[in-house]
Amino acid sequence: MTRVRLPPLNAVGYFVLIVALLAIFWEAYKLLGAPGGAYLRGTVPVQAEADRPAGALCAAVGLCEVQLPVRADDRAMPHVWDILLTIFLPPRRGSDTILLTILLKASLFTLQEAVVGFLIGGMLGFSLGVAFAHSGLLERGLLPYVVASQTVPLLAIAPMVVIWLGGSWFSVAVIAAYLTFFPVTINTLQGLRSPEPTAVELMHSYAASSWDILWKLRVPSALPYIFTALKVSATASVVGAIIGELPSGIADGLGRIILNYNQYYATGPERLWASILFASFTGMVFFLVISLLERIVVQRQATET
Amino acid sequence: MPGPVVILENVDMIFGEGASDQVHALKEIDLRIEQNEFISLIGPSGCGKSTLLRVVGDLVQPTSGVAAINGKSARQARLDQDYGIVFQAATLYDWRTVAKNVQLPLELMQFSRSEKESRTQAMLELVELSDFAGHYPWQLSGGMQQRVAIARALSFEPSILLMDEPFGALDEMTRERLNLELLNIWRKTDTTVLFVTHSITEAVFLSTRVIVMSARPGRITADIAIDLPQPRNAETRSNVRFFELETTVREALRVSEAGDQPERKAA
Numbered sequence: 078m079t080r081v082r083l084p085p086l087n088a089v090g091y092f093v094l095i096v097a098l099l100a101i102f103w104e105a106y107k108l109l110g111a112p113g114g115a116y117l118r119g120t121v122p123v124q125a126e127a128d129r130p131a132g133a134l135c136a137a138v139g140l141c142e143v144q145l146p147v148r149a150d151d152r153a154m155p156h157v158w159d160i161l162l163t164i165f166l167p168p169r170r171g172s173d174t175i176l177l178t179i180l181l182k183a184s185l186f187t188l189q190e191a192v193v194g195f196l197i198g199g200m201l202g203f204s205l206g207v208a209f210a211h212s213g214l215l216e217r218g219l220l221p222y223v224v225a226s227q228t229v230p231l232l233a234i235a236p237m238v239v240i241w242l243g244g245s246w247f248s249v250a251v252i253a254a255y256l257t258f259f260p261v262t263i264n265t266l267q268g269l270r271s272p273e274p275t276a277v278e279l280m281h282s283y284a285a286s287s288w289d290i291l292w293k294l295r296v297p298s299a300l301p302y303i304f305t306a307l308k309v310s311a312t313a314s315v316v317g318a319i320i321g322e323l324p325s326g327i328a329d330g331l332g333r334i335i336l337n338y339n340q341y342y343a344t345g346p347e348r349l350w351a352s353i354l355f356a357s358f359t360g361m362v363f364f365l366v367i368s369l370l371e372r373i374v375v376q377r378q379a380t381e382t
Numbered sequence: 383m384p385g386p387v388v389i390l391e392n393v394d395m396i397f398g399e400g401a402s403d404q405v406h407a408l409k410e411i412d413l414r415i416e417q418n419e420f421i422s423l424i425g426p427s428g429c430g431k432s433t434l435l436r437v438v439g440d441l442v443q444p445t446s447g448v449a450a451i452n453g454k455s456a457r458q459a460r461l462d463q464d465y466g467i468v469f470q471a472a473t474l475y476d477w478r479t480v481a482k483n484v485q486l487p488l489e490l491m492q493f494s495r496s497e498k499e500s501r502t503q504a505m506l507e508l509v510e511l512s513d514f515a516g517h518y519p520w521q522l523s524g525g526m527q528q529r530v531a532i533a534r535a536l537s538f539e540p541s542i543l544l545m546d547e548p549f550g551a552l553d554e555m556t557r558e559r560l561n562l563e564l565l566n567i568w569r570k571t572d573t574t575v576l577f578v579t580h581s582i583t584e585a586v587f588l589s590t591r592v593i594v595m596s597a598r599p600g601r602i603t604a605d606i607a608i609d610l611p612q613p614r615n616a617e618t619r620s621n622v623r624f625f626e627l628e629t630t631v632r633e634a635l636r637v638s639e640a641g642d643q644p645e646r647k648a649a
Binding site: 273275276278279280281282283284285289293294297300375 | 487
């Protein structure tokens with residue numbers, strides 16, 4: 078038996094490979110569909126309209142009208158190359174601005190809101206975690222409300238924030254912060270409690286202040302936990318910002334663009350797909366930045382094993 | 383002439399007092415430790431020897447009785463940073479290099495930058511780890527980690543070194559080598575050592591006095607002076623007197639365990 082050897086690839090290489098595989102899978106699925114997209118190729122009934130040739134399987138063995146779970150036509154699933162092409166065309170007649178420029182600007186705008194929300198939420202989450210770690214009373218009293226806050230749908234919270242703070246980008250950031258702070262609180266709390274009892278006793282034996290114990294022992298121990306939460310929060314804050322833009326009436330971000338292309342889906346499905354790609358790229362960029370920061374800040378065994 | 387470094391008088395320690403599962407960890411403990419002594423606490427598991435060490439270090443407060451360290455309360459002595467402590471686990475901070483770990487107490491005590499650096503260097507030389515200053519703890523063997531912990535404990539020249547089974551997790555050969563190193567360090571510094579161990583050999587080899595304890599409740603049942611000549615070295619282990627003292631300690635332990643069965647032994 079010869080062993081199949083994977084070529085040496087770095088993270089970027091694997092990412093490109095998987096994107097390519099997804100694109101191939103997408104197109105292969107489209108090939109399964111008979112013209113029209115509703116039925117599996119070869120199972121269209123014999124007595125069909127003129128523009129739909131009868132399926133060979135249906136005619137030969139009577140396997141007719143096998144429906145695909147998702148329609149494979151160009152409206153439900155536009156070709157990958159059409160999606161890519163549309164990025165480089167102006168979406169509106171009589172305008173020279175291509176979709177790429179519009180999407181980049183919108184992504185950047187939404188990312189800014191997400192980053193501000195992330196910073197607010199991250200600091201709030203960290204402060205709550207520190208407060209809970211130092212006071213069981215605070216933890217028992219407030220933690221249930223923190224948990225409850227996350228069971229209220231964002232769609233219900235967002236309009237409230239807009240009513241309170243007005244429809245500005247700052248409201249959007251606050252809405253993004255709402256999604257961000259929760260994982261940070263929970264993981265900070267767990268991380269601050271992670272040091273061994275002897276590690277704390279050691280600090281006591283030096284008569285260290287609570288402040289020193291927090292910054293020289295508990296926070297460094299908590300950093301891996303906190304960064305795990307920050308990575309979750311980075312992507313969540315982008316989602317929060319996109320959703321927050323809708324009730325805020327913000328026209329410059331991805332939220333409005335997605336809504337817009339959703340409404341005009343029938344005449345240009347590729348444009349919605351292109352905006353979805355950019356929305357996920359935005360979240361990934363943010364995620365990558367935090368991962369990079371983690372590598373710089375958290376010096377741990379992880380680098381060795 | 384300075385008085386005793388440690389005075390314990392009638393110390394009792396009861397965990398969960400009043401509860402049905404209360405544990406009488408220490409009972410009527412009287413102990414005096416003079417400057418420069420090397421005292422080992424030995425006894426069966428659960429005899430409260432680690433608790434006794436923690437009472438001296440003010441990491442737990444006794445239920446009753448008095449603990450005076452350097453003529454002060456244990457708490458004041460802790461606040462005055464009179465203690466260096468070494469646990470069974472090295473308890474190094476993973477995110478700090480070896481040098482930064484040794485510096486930790488110096489940082490907390492706000493030593494000057496040059497003082498921090500010169501002391502760290504001197505300590506690492508003392509435990510022969512100068513070449514590893516920039517390494518991280520997880521890059522070192524267990525024995526090396528424990529030497530870093532000792533360097534850290536000594537870096538601010540505490541008057542008492544508290545060691546809770548510091549070599550308990552190491553193999554026999556490493557343990558014997560570190561025993562010798564520890565004695566060297568003890569001779570070079572002016573420290574008084576309180577050392578908890580399970581090992582009779584280790585206790586006899588290191589100590590000037592061995593305190594034998596019994597379990598449930600933890601009491602002191604014997605106080606054995608170790609009159610082996612100083613400085614001790616590899617030959618000490620083959621000294622006839624060494625074996626006699628080992629036997630004495632073993633006997634004392636056996637008696638203390640036998641006396642463990644009835645609730646109260648006639649004193």
